[in-house]
Amino acid sequence: MIKTEDLFVRFSDGSGIRYRDMRFDTGRSYALLGASGVGKSTFLNLIAGVLTPAEGRVTVDGEAVSALPQRARDLYRIRRVGYIFQDFKLLEDMTVQDNINILRLEGVDTSQMDALLDRLGLLRLKKRRVNRLSGGEKQRVAIARALIKKPAIILADEPTGNLNYETGVEVVRTLLANAGDGTLIAVTHDDRLAPMFDERADMNAVAEWVPGGEARQHA
Amino acid sequence: MLSFAFKSMATRRAKLVMTALSMVLAAGVALLAYNISTQVSEGIVNTAAKYDIIIGPSGSATQLAMNTMFFTDKPLGTIPYAVIDDLNRSGQVNAAIPFSMGDSYNAAPIVGTDPALLSDKALLKGEMFSQPLEAVVGFDVAKTYNLNPGDQIISSHGLSHDGAAHADHPLNVVGVLKRTDTAYDNAVFTPVSTIWELHDHHDEDHDEDHDEEHDEDHDEDHDEHEEHHHAEAGEICAVLVRSKSLADYAALMNWYTDNTDYLAINPNTVLREVMDNVDLSRKIVYILCAVILVMNLFVVSVIALLNMYDSRREIALMRLIGVSMGKINRLYLIQNALTGLCAVALSLLCAHLCLWGIRGFVSRMGIVLNAARVYPLEWAILLCVFALSILPTAVLTRRMARKDSLET
Incomplete structure (x- = not known):
């Protein structure tokens, strides 16, 4: 179970976002909906331990991951979190298989890579460099990299952003199928995909933007 | 890790080759200048001492x-x-x-x-x-x-x-x-x-x-x-x-x-007078060599640092997916060490090939250069070049490790 409590994140210009407390149960899927810029991606970054909150905490199965030292947060992310970034975050000059095999540096077993790539329709592109793939193909590579380690938590930031509706449906199905007993939290702007998830949350109601002066005062 | 390091290097091979060549040029000139001036001085002194x-x-x-x-x-x-x-x-x-x-x-x-x-x-x-x-x-x-x-x-x-x-x-x-x-x-x-x-x-x-x-x-x-x-x-x-x-x-x-x-x-006296006359020029050559060496070492460190800054996106990306800074540090250390080692080996080779190339010209003036002779200071220069090729990695990754993944 993932819980966020009293979360407040501050940006370099002094402004920040305050989040209402949220809870994500194990074995369920969540769609985070909301307008662009409301703080959906930032929320996922806080859960992933990529960002450190200025206040509040993120706990996963009772452990406050947001308070962990950097190395422990890296380990948490590599072992428990499969993160699909909105802009893919792929090594563009490397091949599809290299982008997945990079996880072996941290001891991730990638022996099931071919089967996973086959399911995602990427097997024939395995040795192709990422910078020669289309946006949709890159998105599927990012999904493959997140799923290869069978993570307990899948965080997906606009996983269907570069895909047409039909393909988007397929991708969400793949994510749901691979989430298994874990937790899937996906940010999406496509309301039509929202019903596929167990729960939906309107981030417009969860996140509150705090201007610079107030944020500093609050801090 | 080594195979991934090689793959990562292969994607940046043009840049790495240019980096290595810059290092070779910088270190090679310093090695050549030092070796020639030392061998010429030694040659003159050794030959003169037998007869009074x-x-x-x-x-x-x-x-x-x-x-x-x-x-x-x-x-x-x-x-x-x-x-x-x-x-x-x-x-x-x-x-x-x-x-x-x-x-x-x-x-x-x-x-x-x-x-x-x-x-x-x-x-x-x-x-x-x-x-x-x-x-x-x-x-x-x-x-x-x-x-x-x-x-x-x-x-x-x-x-x-x-x-x-x-x-x-x-x-x-x-x-x-x-x-x-x-x-x-x-x-x-x-x-x-x-x-x-x-x-x-x-x-x-x-x-x-x-x-x-x-x-x-x-x-x-x-x-x-x-x-x-x-x-x-x-x-x-x-x-x-x-x-x-x-x-x-x-x-x-x-x-x-x-x-x-x-x-x-007395040949010693005469040659010492000749050496005294050229001593000022020799000192100027040594000062120039030192300046070239310092400049070249500076160039080498700047090149290595720029190279690392170029890799910041890749480092940030690896951090985001959870690769630890320790592993990233080792990965880049291996890459920079390999580049540095190649540059050091090539510098030594090129400098001594040049020495071999010009020895025929110098031998006509009665001074025989031994192209295979390597002085301890040359090893020290090469060690500096190697250290400078890997030092920026350590500094930069240490700085990155202190920041949140997204800030890198």
Whole structure:
């Protein structure tokens, strides 16, 4: 179970976002909906331990991951979190298989890579460099990299952003199928995909933007 | 990790090759400058220390020292061989060695002397010359012209190898000297009597030619002939002396200095004066070398740092997916160390290949450069270059490790 409590994140210009407390149960899927810029991606970054909150905490199965030292947060992310970034975050000059095999540096077993790539329709592109793939193909590579380690938590930031509706449906199905007993939290702007998830949350109601002066005062 | 490091390097191969080449250029210039200046200084000092007096005809002391020590420049002229007999009879010398020079084999000067000149040199092959027209060749001469005992060489009249050939009097190679890293490596040694024999015959031919030529040609030939200063029978160009004692040294120096037909010099003193004269230039060269070295080390560190800044996106990306900073650090350390090692090895290779390339040119000036010689300071320079190639990695990744993944 993932819980966020009293979360407040501050940006370099002094402004920040305050989040209402949220809870994500194990074995369920969540769609985070909301307008662009409301703080959906930032929320996922806080859960992933990529960002450190200025206040509040993120706990996963009772452990406050947001308070962990950097190395422990890296380990948490590599072992428990499969993160699909909105802009893919792929090594563009490397091949599809290299982008997945990079996880072996941290001891991730990638022996099931071919089967996973086959399911995602990427097997024939395995040795192709990422910078020669289309946006949709890159998105599927990012999904493959997140799923290869069978993570307990899948965080997906606009996983269907570069895909047409039909393909988007397929991708969400793949994510749901691979989430298994874990937790899937996906940010999406496509309301039509929202019903596929167990729960939906309107981030417009969860996140509150705090201007610079107030944020500093609050801090 | 190593295979991933290689893959990562392969994606940036053009940049890495340019980085390595910049390092090679920077370090190579420093190595080359230091090595040449050191070997030249050492060569001069080592060669000068064997004799305390050199006696020749009156003229330039520097020319006499350079000619007899490094086989460069032309001989001053000739003196009677009887000087050696006088010196031996005087009981004031441990050694009085004749020295004649005037002919050449390709670019190598032929020195007419006594086996005693080579007493401290070891033979690589064959034996020491003992008869007229026998020759012992220096290491580089043997290597360059693939000479072995039993071979014959044709000497040329004069010190430029385009002179008339003594084809009817070939020299028999009987020995090859071991490498000495001095001017001896680039010379041919033969008894003084060989020089006399060659020039007896040459002068006969020369006289015959004169009879057939016009007066104008005769004058030109005569001028050229005068410049060669060939030792006729019973003449030599100089005597290299090791006196028995300080008193003997002083007495001999006084006697020959007082005699206006001769010039007596102490080669160490003369060469030290020459070195003192060029000392300022040497200091300037050293300062320039130091400046080049510091600049080059700065360039190397800037290049390595820029390279790492270029990799920041890749590092940030790896951090986002959970690769620890320790692993990332090691990954880039391996990559930069491999680049640094290649650059260091190539620098050493290129600098010494250049040294090998220019040694032929320098050996004509009597200084033999050993291309295989590596000085401790060169290793220190290479160590600095290697350290600078990996240091930015450590600094930058340490800084990145302190930040949140998204901030890198």
